[in-house]
Amino acid sequence: MTRHKRRKIAGTLKLCILLALPAVTAVSAKQIPKIKSFFDRMGSISIDENSQGEDESSTEYSTTTIKTENSLRDGFVLSEGYGVSEETEESTEVLTETENPLETVAENAGDKPYPSEDSWTAGGAIVRTTYGEYSGNSFFNLDNGGQVNNQTSIPNETLVSESRCGADFTVENTDEPLVLIYHTHTTESFEPYVRDFYDANFNYRTTDETKNMVMVGDAIQAELEAQGIGVVHARTIHDYPSYNGSYDRSRETILPILEEYSSIKVVLDIHRDAVSGEGVAYQPFVEIDGKEASQIMIISGCDDGTLGMPDFMKNFHFACRLQERLENDYAGFTRPILFDYRKYNQDLTTGSLLIEVGSHGNTLEQSQYAGQLIGSSLGRLLNSMKEEN
Numbered sequence: 001m002t003r004h005k006r007r008k009i010a011g012t013l014k015l016c017i018l019l020a021l022p023a024v025t026a027v028s029a030k031q032i033p034k035i036k037s038f039f040d041r042m043g044s045i046s047i048d049e050n051s052q053g054e055d056e057s058s059t060e061y062s063t064t065t066i067k068t069e070n071s072l073r074d075g076f077v078l079s080e081g082y083g084v085s086e087e088t089e090e091s092t093e094v095l096t097e098t099e100n101p102l103e104t105v106a107e108n109a110g111d112k113p114y115p116s117e118d119s120w121t122a123g124g125a126i127v128r129t130t131y132g133e134y135s136g137n138s139f140f141n142l143d144n145g146g147q148v149n150n151q152t153s154i155p156n157e158t159l160v161s162e163s164r165c166g167a168d169f170t171v172e173n174t175d176e177p178l179v180l181i182y183h184t185h186t187t188e189s190f191e192p193y194v195r196d197f198y199d200a201n202f203n204y205r206t207t208d209e210t211k212n213m214v215m216v217g218d219a220i221q222a223e224l225e226a227q228g229i230g231v232v233h234a235r236t237i238h239d240y241p242s243y244n245g246s247y248d249r250s251r252e253t254i255l256p257i258l259e260e261y262s263s264i265k266v267v268l269d270i271h272r273d274a275v276s277g278e279g280v281a282y283q284p285f286v287e288i289d290g291k292e293a294s295q296i297m298i299i300s301g302c303d304d305g306t307l308g309m310p311d312f313m314k315n316f317h318f319a320c321r322l323q324e325r326l327e328n329d330y331a332g333f334t335r336p337i338l339f340d341y342r343k344y345n346q347d348l349t350t351g352s353l354l355i356e357v358g359s360h361g362n363t364l365e366q367s368q369y370a371g372q373l374i375g376s377s378l379g380r381l382l383n384s385m386k387e388e389n
Contacts, residue, residue: 004220032087060242060262096222101364102192102214104239107140110207112240114189115199123200124177124279126191126361130286131295131335139336142320145337159316159339167321169265175235176263177230178382181220182272184250184344185211186237191283191363196294198281199248204274204360207240211364217270217373223375229291229382232257232264251345258348265383266318269344272367273297273356278300281361286332294358294370301342301354309343314350322353325381330373 124259139147140156142163172180189207189212191198204231206212214235221231234257238249250269258264272294275282284295300319303309319337326334346352355374358367 035177052134070381078352087140094208095133096226098219098222098368101210101368103235104210106159106199106208106210110209110237110240111206112205113166114186114208115202115207116209117192118171119197120192120203121198123307124198124281126196126281126283128283128285130332131284132332133337142324142327144324145175145331145335146320146323148320148323149336149338151340154302156385162313162316163320165216165317167318167385168311169318170388171382172263173386174263175230177232177261178232178260178263179229179266179268179378180222180234181217181231181268182218182234182236182250183238183240184246184254184269184272185243185271186214187212187240189213189364190272190273190294190358190359190367193363193365194283198361202368207237209235213270213272213357215364216272216367218268219368219371220268220375220378223372224379224382227376227379227383229379230263232261247345251348254345256349265349266378267345267349267353267354270371271356272362273359275359275361283357283361283363283366284335284359285362285366286330288330288333288369288373291369292366293330293333293373294362294366295333295335296326296358296370296374297338297356299338299340299342299354301344301346302339302370304341305341307343309347311350312346315346315352315358318351319353322378326374326377328382330375333370334372344386 042341054288065364073201112159133141134147136148137156138150140150140160141147141197148163160355186209187204187207189208209215214233217233218233220332223234224231234250234253236250238253239246240326254267259265271311285292286295287293301312301313316337316339316362319339323334323337344352345355357370357374
């Protein structure tokens with residue numbers, strides 16, 4: 001049974017349970033309006049049996065099993081991401097269920113499949129490490145958690161003041177998408193599991209979307225949808241067969257999406273880092289709730305006057321707010337925000353960021369879990385911003 005078929009079956013079962021749950025749990029008249037609202041909303045949702053299309057390798061955007069009547073284009077489905085229930089102060093976070101990416105089989109692995117286990121060869125050492133708080137003149141602490149690595153000529157004192165400004169966009173209650181996820185270096189990949197060596201013959205890139213950055217994007221998307229945040233996930237490969245020009249190609253992908261959906265406030269380019277030394281690959285991880293996650297790093301670009309990015313500081317404002325939210329939720333999860341003279345298509349919105357999820361020494365499962373944590377925190381942040389309006 002394929003991964004997508006299993007997801008469709010699981011989605012159908014979950015939907016049946018959700019439809020029955022309000023009736024079972026309703027014990028007072030006070031709950032009746034909530035049940036009516038639930039069924040009214042569910043009435044606008046239909047199960048999409050054919051959302052994947054006939055040729056998955058040509059699919060440019062993510063598809064889900066939930067769709068509405070509006071805004072379908074080129075076979076991709078715009079998710080509205082209804083949550084299961086209203087979040088309360090007493091609720092306990094439960095992340096969405098995921099399949100082990102190493103055990104997941106792609107329907108079409110593309111021209112560069114992930115290596116089979118019997119093909120691994122021993123290369124240099126993998127060093128497991130956890131990055132803690134940094135010291136030095138380029139680093140400073142954010143008020144509510146996390147740090148910034150300032151690699152520009154802007155004084156730290158100025159950036160500390162800017163870090164307290166908050167996001168420069170508002171978030172409304174809407175059924176339209178709020179977040180765009182894409183991958184300039186789509187084929188970047190990871191270790192299969194925790195081990196002592198890396199494969200010297202593998203360049204840690206694959207067109208198999210169950211084992212490259214699309215897998216991480218899927219994990220982020222699922223958590224956002226579970227909190228009611230609409231998402232567009234561009235799954236297009238931009239760095240294969242040619243690596244050069246990847247950012248130009250990813251720009252061509254996201255521009256029409258932003259033009260079509262003016263509701264999008266946050267644009268995330270999800271990558272993985274490559275932290276290594278002579279004969280060594282590093283595996284930066286942190287244990288969260290008894291499970292290992294790849295440590296992450298947000299990159300917020302700065303304009304030195306030559307990059308055509310006049311609103312770069314607005315991206316930095318949002319980067320600081322997201323960093324603080326992540327560190328409040330999951331202490332030690334982040335490395336300092338890298339604030340440097342880089343563009344990375346961050347001129348397109350005031351909520352555009354690049355996020356490095358782990359390194360090539362991290363495992364598939366660690367990085368998938370990191371994606372879940374990113375989505376969980378970002379969803380809480382965006383929902384809290386709705387309440388501020």
